[in-house]
Each structure stands twice: as C-alpha cells, then as structure tokens.
Amino acid sequence: xLDNSRTASQQLLRWGIYGxxxxxxxxxxxxxxxxxxxxxxxxxxxxxxxxxxxxxxLNFDAWQKAWSSACTGGTCEGISPYLANSFLIxxxxxxxxxxxxxxxGYVVAMWRFRGSELFFGLLLVGCFIPFQVVxxxxxxTLSFLGLANTTTGLVLVHVVYGIAxxxxxxxxxxxxxxxxxxxxxxxxxxxFFTIFRRIILPLSTPIIVVTVIWQFTQIxxxxxxxxxxxxxxxxxxxxxxxxxxxxxxxGKQYNVDMAAALIAALPTLxxxxxxxxxxVRGLTAGAVKG
Amino acid sequence: MAALTIDNxxxxxxxxxxxxxxxxxxxKGEFLILVGPSGCGKSTLMNSIAGLEEVSDGRIxxxxxxxxxxxxxxxxxxxxxxxYALYPNMTVRQNIxxxxxxxxxxxxxxxxEVKRVAQMLQIEHLLERKPSQLSGGQRQRVxxxxxxxxxxxxxxFDEPLSNLDAKLRVEMRTExxxxxxxxxxxxxxxxxxxIEAMTLAxxxxxxxxxxxxxxxxxxxxxxxxxxxxxxxxxxxxxxxFIPCQLAQGDTGIGVQLEDGNGQPxxxxxxxxxxxxxxxxxxxxxxxxxxxxxxxxPQPHKAGQPLVREVAIRVDVxxxxxxxxxxxxxxxxVEVNCRVNPRYPLATGQLASLMFDMSKAxxxxxxxxxxxxx
Numbered sequence: 001x002l003d004n005s006r007t008a009s010q011q012l013l014r015w016g017i018y019g020x021x022x023x024x025x026x027x028x029x030x031x032x033x034x035x036x037x038x039x040x041x042x043x044x045x046x047x048x049x050x051x052x053x054x055x056x057x058l059n060f061d062a063w064q065k066a067w068s069s070a071c072t073g074g075t076c077e078g079i080s081p082y083l084a085n086s087f088l089i090x091x092x093x094x095x096x097x098x099x100x101x102x103x104x105g106y107v108v109a110m111w112r113f114r115g116s117e118l119f120f121g122l123l124l125v126g127c128f129i130p131f132q133v134v135x136x137x138x139x140x141t142l143s144f145l146g147l148a149n150t151t152t153g154l155v156l157v158h159v160v161y162g163i164a165x166x167x168x169x170x171x172x173x174x175x176x177x178x179x180x181x182x183x184x185x186x187x188x189x190x191x192f193f194t195i196f197r198r199i200i201l202p203l204s205t206p207i208i209v210v211t212v213i214w215q216f217t218q219i220x221x222x223x224x225x226x227x228x229x230x231x232x233x234x235x236x237x238x239x240x241x242x243x244x245x246x247x248x249x250x251g252k253q254y255n256v257d258m259a260a261a262l263i264a265a266l267p268t269l270x271x272x273x274x275x276x277x278x279x280v281r282g283l284t285a286g287a288v289k290g
Numbered sequence: 291m292a293a294l295t296i297d298n299x300x301x302x303x304x305x306x307x308x309x310x311x312x313x314x315x316x317x318k319g320e321f322l323i324l325v326g327p328s329g330c331g332k333s334t335l336m337n338s339i340a341g342l343e344e345v346s347d348g349r350i351x352x353x354x355x356x357x358x359x360x361x362x363x364x365x366x367x368x369x370x371x372x373x374y375a376l377y378p379n380m381t382v383r384q385n386i387x388x389x390x391x392x393x394x395x396x397x398x399x400x401x402x403e404v405k406r407v408a409q410m411l412q413i414e415h416l417l418e419r420k421p422s423q424l425s426g427g428q429r430q431r432v433x434x435x436x437x438x439x440x441x442x443x444x445x446x447f448d449e450p451l452s453n454l455d456a457k458l459r460v461e462m463r464t465e466x467x468x469x470x471x472x473x474x475x476x477x478x479x480x481x482x483x484x485i486e487a488m489t490l491a492x493x494x495x496x497x498x499x500x501x502x503x504x505x506x507x508x509x510x511x512x513x514x515x516x517x518x519x520x521x522x523x524x525x526x527x528x529x530x531f532i533p534c535q536l537a538q539g540d541t542g543i544g545v546q547l548e549d550g551n552g553q554p555x556x557x558x559x560x561x562x563x564x565x566x567x568x569x570x571x572x573x574x575x576x577x578x579x580x581x582x583x584x585x586x587p588q589p590h591k592a593g594q595p596l597v598r599e600v601a602i603r604v605d606v607x608x609x610x611x612x613x614x615x616x617x618x619x620x621x622x623v624e625v626n627c628r629v630n631p632r633y634p635l636a637t638g639q640l641a642s643l644m645f646d647m648s649k650a651x652x653x654x655x656x657x658x659x660x661x662x663x
Binding site for chain 1: 337340341342361362363367368369371372373375376377378379388389392393436440
C-alpha cells in the first residue's frame with residue numbers, strides 16, 4: 001500500500017514537472033508563433049482576426065516584400081542587401097575573434113609568463129565594459145584609422161569587443177588540458193606555433209563550436225554598434241529592420257515587419273538548431289574543468 | 291666522459307630553495323634513479339635536466355655539451371611522462387613519428403623507425419588506434435615507443451609506472467629493465483617507490499628537501515645508508531630503529547638494550563664497534579637493524595661472533611606466506627622480525643630469536659647521522 005501510494009505521488013510530481021516545462025516552452029514559443037502567423041496573413045486578415053487566428057492560406061507576399069521591395073528609410077530594396085552586409089561583418093569578425101581568442105587562451109593557460117594572470121584579469125574586465133562607454137572613443141579611433149562607416153571598421157569593433165569573451169572561453173578549456181602535452185611536444189622538438197596548430201587546435205573542436213555560436217549570435221544581433229558605426233550602405237540587418245519598421249506609408253504593415261524580423265533572425269536560429277547540442281556540451285565541459 | 295653531469299644545480303622560487311646544490315654525474319648506459327618523498331625536488335631536478343624548468347644556478351652537461359640554457363628541443367632528450375602525455379588527436383603511429391617528423395626525418399626512414407619501435411614493444415597491432423582506445427599498459431608502451439623512436443642521448447622517466455595497477459606495474463618494471471639491458475640506454479628515472487628504485491637502478495640518488503643525501507648502488511644504499519632517513523626510506527618493511535646504550539663487552543664496543551623480560555642484553559657491533567671511541571660509552575644511540583636480521587635461531591649461524599639469541603615477547607604475527615613478520619617491543623619501540631613460518635610462535639608468549647648484528651648500523655638519535663663509520 002505504502003509503496004503504491006509513493007509511486008502514485010511520484011508519478012503525479014513527474015507529470016507536474018512535465019506540465020510546467022510545457023507551459024514554459026509555450027510561453028517562450030508564443031511570440032515566434034504569433035510572428036509566423038502574422039507574416040502569412042494579409043493586412044485585411046490581420047485587421048479582422050485576432051493575434052492567434054490562423055491565416056486563410058499560405059500567403060508569402062509579405063515575405064517577398066520584406067526580402068526585396070520593402071522600404072528601409074530612403075531606399076526600397078527590402079532587407080536582402082543588409083542581410084548580405086551582416087554576413088560580410090559577421091563572418092570575418094567571428095573568424096578573427098575566435099582565432100585570436102584561441103591563441104590568447106593558449107598563451108594564458110599553457111605558456112604562463114610573469115604577469116600573465118594579471119593580463120588575463122585585465123582582459124576579463126573587457127567582458128564587463130558596457131557598450132555605451134566605448135562609443136565615442138571608438139568613433140574617434142575609427143575615423144583616425146579612416147575606417148568610419150565601413151564594413152572593415154565594424155569588423156574591427158566586433159573583434160576588439162569579442163576577444164575578451166573568446167579568450168575567456170579558450171583559456172578555461174585549455175586549463176583542463178594536461179600541461180604535460182606541451183612538455184612532451186617541446187621535447188619532441190615542436191615550437192610555439194607548431195604545438196598550437198598540430199596538437200592544441202585539433203583538440204579544440206568543442207570550444208570552437210561554443211565560441212563561434214556565441215560570437216555569431218552576439219555580432220549578428222548587435223544593434224548599437226551597427227547603428228552608430230555603419231554608413232547607409234553598410235548597415236547590418238538589425239539596423240535595416242528597425243528602419244523598415246519605422247518607415248511607413250499609410251498603415252503599419254505588420255505582416256511585412258514580422259516577415260523581415262523572421263528573416264533577420266533566421267541565421268542565428270539555424271546556427272542553434274545545427275550546433276545547439278555542442279553549445280550546451282561545450283559550455284558545461286569548460287565550466288566543469290575550468 | 292660522463293653522459294650527464296649535474297654540477298651544483300640550484301633552483302629557487304623566490305625565497306624557497308627547491309634544489310640546494312645537486313652534484314651528480316652518470317656514465318653512458320647507466321640507469322640512475324632519483325628517489326625521495328614527494329616535495330623532495332626530484333621532479334624539479336628532472337624537469338631541469340629536460341629544460342622544462344630553468345635552474346637558478348649551476349650547470350647541466352649532456353656529454354660534453356653545456357645545455358644549462360639550451361631549449362628542450364636542442365638537448366637531444368626524450369621523456370616518458372607520468373600521465374603518458376600522448377597526443378589525443380593522433381594515432382599511435384603518428385604519436386611515435388611526431389618527433390621525427392618535426393625534426394624533418396624523411397618519410398621512409400620515419401616509417402622504418404616506427405616499425406622497429408613497434409616491434410620492439412609489441413604494439414604493431416595498435417598503430418592505427420587513438421590513445422583513448424588503449425588500456426593503461428598499452429598507453430605506457432606507446433609513451434616509451436615515442437621516446438625510443440628518436441634514439442636520443444638521454445632518456446628521462448617521470449614516475450612512468452605510478453598510474454598502473456600493481457600487477458602491471460611489476461610486469462612493466464621488468465620490461466623496462468630488459469629494455470635497458472638490451473639497448474644500453476642512459477636513463478634517469480624518477481620514482482617515489484623504493485622497490486622500483488632497488489630493482490631497476492644501477493645507482494640510486496636519495497633526495498630529501500632539495501638535498502642529495504646519498505648517491506650509491508642499490509646494495510650499498512641498502513646495507514650502508516648514509517643516515518637514518520635513507521635507512522628508513524629504503525627497504526620494506528622498514529629498518530628497525532632501537533634506542534640503546536653504547537657499552538663495553540668482551541669483544542669490543544657493543545650496544546645494550548632490554549629484552550622481552552626487561553633484562554639487559556648486550557649485542558656486539560661489526561668490527562668490535564670500529565669508529566667508536568671509549569669516551570662514547572654510555573651514550574644513547576639508535577641501532578638500525580633490518581627485519582631479516584632478526585630470525586628464528588638458525589643452527590648454521592649459531593656460534594658466529596656477531597650472532598646472539600635474545601628473548602622477545604611476541605605481540606603480533608603477520609604471516610605473508612614466505613615469512614611470518616613478528617612484531618615485538620624492545621626498549622619501548624616496536625620492532626619487526628622476519629621469521630620462518632614453520633618456527634613455532636605463540637602470541638603473547640616469549641620466544642627466542644636470533645639477532646645477526648653483522649649488518650647493524652648506528653645513528654645519532656638527534657642528528658640522524660651515521661655514527662659507526
């Protein structure tokens with residue numbers, strides 16, 4: 001009797017937990033669902049129906065418009081050119097900041113020098129500096145370098161800002177690798193870069209995945225640096241999306257706004273779907289070992 | 291010319307002295323073991339030889355080349371690490387060939403060398419595996435293979451067997467000894483296991499607190515330890531240390547202690563107490579006597595000048611099969627005796643055991659230094 005009641009109450013608890021989890025998932029997914037529904041309706045349907053009413057059919061007109069003909073400020077080319085801008089910024093910025101972070105982490109974890117802990121500590125401060133603080137000095141620096149309003153300038157800003165995080169990730173991962181690996185390779189005759197390239201980098205796949213996802217999302221989603229440091233033709237998609245939503249002739253075109261927002265969010269969503277499990281695994285691996 | 295010369299090597303971290311002026315020279319083909327309790331500086335010394343740590347003072351020579359400031363890759367040294375430190379991303383073959391590849395050895399030669407080493411260590415069937423697919427003993431072999439492949443002038447082993455289980459450790463120990471005999475390599479080997487030190491070494495360097503206490507052959511260290519620490523560290527079960535007084539007997543100076551009945555008993559010393567002066571009579575000293583020198587009465591030894599029978603009380607018996615260890619108390623300290631298992635013993639009763647004093651040593655109870663030579 002006692003046993004039975006215990007299993008019954010345990011089962012109840014289990015279902016309770018599932019219920020709570022489902023509720024949470026629902027709350028988180030609701031905006032995405034509403035966006036998707038709205039993007040597939042036309043303006044009439046939006047006016048007459050409720051937020052959650054289903055569209056009458058699969059109507060991709062709003063997507064088409066958001067992609068190639070919606071107006072963002074002065075031009076009416078949709079958000080596709082800005083999507084390309086974003087890729088031009090994100091790909092080099094992610095690649096460079098990840099590589100530099102890996103090298104930094106390798107040095108700080110494996111080749112300790114006098115003051116390397118202080119160096120690392122100072123670098124960590126970089127993780128806590130608010131974006132707003134560096135806007136003006138960064139603008140001065142970019143114009144001094146002749147990189148104001150250019151894609152290269154934005155890449156530089158994101159690399160500089162990302163290095164603190166990427167170094168932290170790689171350092172914490174490398175601290176968990178045995179130092180004797182380095183000693184063995186040195187006795188085998190390998191130098192600093194050979195050891196990095198032949199031994200350390202091939203072991204870094206999990207943390208590279210984590211860093212790439214992290215940096216990709218951060219840089220892709222950035223709005224502040226994009227709006228401040230880009231020119232009219234180098235704007236990233238986040239800035240274009242804002243312009244699109246704020247540019248209106250007549251009534252608000254919610255369906256186009258939603259479609260544009262979904263397009264802008266698609267790359268990060270894809271990255272999570274494809275590499276999400278590595279992200280969680282890599283983060284915890286680093287956390288436990290570090 | 292020595293294969294390796296360590297000349298007054300010192301190492302300091304700030305105020306802490308880790309190595310306090312070590313002098314060791316070993317010949318080509320010699321197997322030197324650095325042994326000592328953890329924190330004695332043996333690993334630091336090994337890393338200094340490898341060039342992984344810089345020394346604060348002194349010189350290190352390999353052959354006649356001064357390598358004190360040379361980088362590890364220019365020292366022509368190979369090392370086997372405690373954790374094996376195999377490259378996890380490479381196969382066994384790549385692990386063994388890596389050092390050759392870095393040194394730009396032609397591919398055909400590399401392959402021949404991998405084959406030779408793999409045959410020697412019987413790991414040919416493992417060549418395409420990754421280290422994670424190997425057992426502890428197999429990893430150990432691969433780590434040795436990696437060291438052997440380069441044919442360096444000097445091999446360093448840093449506690450290579452301490453991660454293996456007891457049975458495998460004994461097997462690999464024998465294997466390392468065979469390998470050394472076959473190849474005639476010069477080896478410096480760090481361990482904290484005194485049995486490993488005794489079985490493998492041509493010479494043992496016993497270290498404590500950054501100092502070299504004694505450098506000698508295993509038998510010399512066992513029979514003739516420089517001080518009480520060395521005597522106690524080497525040998526298992528450890529040497530007995532019995533407090534007693536120097537006293538004159540009919541064959542010279544000997545020691546006096548209390549037997550199991552509380553009666554005074556006088557025991558002779560080798561060479562009639564050579565090296566001791568009459569003025570020291572009555573002084574309290576520590577007698578060092580190994581357990582195997584206290585046995586059941588053996589007829590063939592009876593009547594020898596340095597052999598005496600003493601009554602002891604049997605407190606505990608520990609049969610090991612080959613011998614029975616008898617624990618008793620003499621002069622207030624616990625004493626281990628190694629007795630034939632067939633010799634009748636009753637716990638709590640008196641028994642008469644034979645004390646062979648031919649290898650007895652004396653220590654100063656305060657400084658722990660040897661008194662009798």
